[in-house]
Amino acid sequence: MNHTQRRRAPWLILASIGVVATLSLSGCGASSDPAPANTPNAADIDAAAAAALPTKYKDAGVIKVASDIPFPPMEMFDENQNLTGFDYDLAQAIGAKLGVTMELRTQAFDSIIPSLQSGKHDVIMSGMNDTVERQATLDFVDYFHAGFSILVLAGNPEKITTVLDLCGQNVAVQKATVQAEILHGYDEECTQSGSTPMKIAELPLETDVQTAVRSGKAVADVVDSAVAAYAAQTAGDGTMFEVIRDSANPAGYNPVYTGIGVLKKDSELTNALLLALQSVMDDGSYQEILDKYDMGDYAADQAGINLGS
Structure with a gap:
């Protein structure tokens, strides 16, 4: 059978059940307040990726990322309540290539696609699996492959x-x-x-x-x-x-691809993200982030769009 899964995607057990309970109460509610993100450094910018980014994101300096936080190890909180995880680290690396901040904001997974359609967020980065059904609404910049x-x-x-x-x-x-x-x-x-x-x-x-x-x-x-x-x-x-x-x-x-979800109308943004992701892969940062979370077995060979089938 050719089944696909979440995301998503998407478990909250940190060091212990006690930690989980604390995080659930203090940091994991329905709020969509942005999580702290790294400030872009001009030295990290990939010229081609930054040039491809639509002007409105360059002017804003921010790409708003919908993310069902927490979902360890993709997105989670550390002992100081700071956001971390594979998706978060990769988002910061991609943002650095584009010269903007990738700002993760909490969004419940069952309403994460509508949050893009309403304009609340720009993209989804939440361990979301690239499936044929979702491709009817979204394009995926794929960065992960696992079952x-x-x-x-x-x-x-x-x-x-x-x-x-x-x-x-x-x-x-x-x-x-x-x-x-x-x-x-x-x-x-x-x-x-x-x-x-x-x-x-x-x-x-x-x-x-x-x-x-x-x-x-x-x-x-x-x-x-x-x-x-x-x-x-x-x-x-x-x-x-x-x-x-x-x-x-x-x-x-049934391994499937996981990707950054972007509305089909935002094809220029999709292309910019693709170029930035490939740049992160090419300079070795991608592998370093995978290794940090012991997820090297799930690496994608290269960046791609809508690889799920």
């Missing part, structure tokens, strides 16, 4: 080994992602195997999904591979969860 993984309690009490072991089980996913659609794609195989389809709960936040697994309300969280890996490494000092390793799918199930 989805299954996150379970440490010790794997239900002995899950593949996605089909989730048949008949309670499974949780984040609302407004396409994880539920992916899992429903296995309904027929579940039935043919003598089981029943998965019982899928769609919850508002990835934190809620992980809480459901912790409390036993769900046997697994199905989420992007980078998200699952980070949660397994950090939650409860790395003792709370584990990622199911399926030898037949070492990079996760």
Whole structure:
């Protein structure tokens, strides 16, 4: 099957559940206030990318980025409540090439595309998967390639080994992602195997999904591979969860591209972002950011537009 996932995309477990709760209360609400961003340095500007940027963004000095914060390790808060994460760092590197600030602003994922359509934001950078369906509305500047993984309690009490072991089980996913659609794609195989389809709960936040697994309300969280890996490494000092390793799918199930979402009418902005991203890749910054978050396995070979299919 050719399934695609979120984003998104998109888990809030930092060093411990206690930290998660603190961040959820203090830094992760519905506010769309901009997060602090780096001031562009003239020495970092890529001339071709900056020249391609539409005048209105040059004049403003800012590209407003819609982002469903937090979604570690793509976007998250550190112990000082400063925004960090792969998307944030990459956005700053791209902004430096363009000579403007890429200003991440919190936006709930289920309303993130409408936020562009209303003019509230200019682009989306939130671990969003590049899918054919989304390409009807957006163009994607793709920067990441990964599949989805299954996150379970440490010790794997239900002995899950593949996605089909989730048949008949309670499974949780984040609302407004396409994880539920992916899992429903296995309904027929579940039935043919003598089981029943998965019982899928769609919850508002990835934190809620992980809480459901912790409390036993769900046997697994199905989420992007980078998200699952980070949660397994950090939650409860790395003792709370584990990622199911399926030898037949070492990079996760159904790898897809993740990209910066831009409205189709803003094609000049898309082109400028493409040039800036390729420049970040060419100078080695891209690989450094990947390595910082231990995500080198998910690198895109080169920048591209609408690579998802």
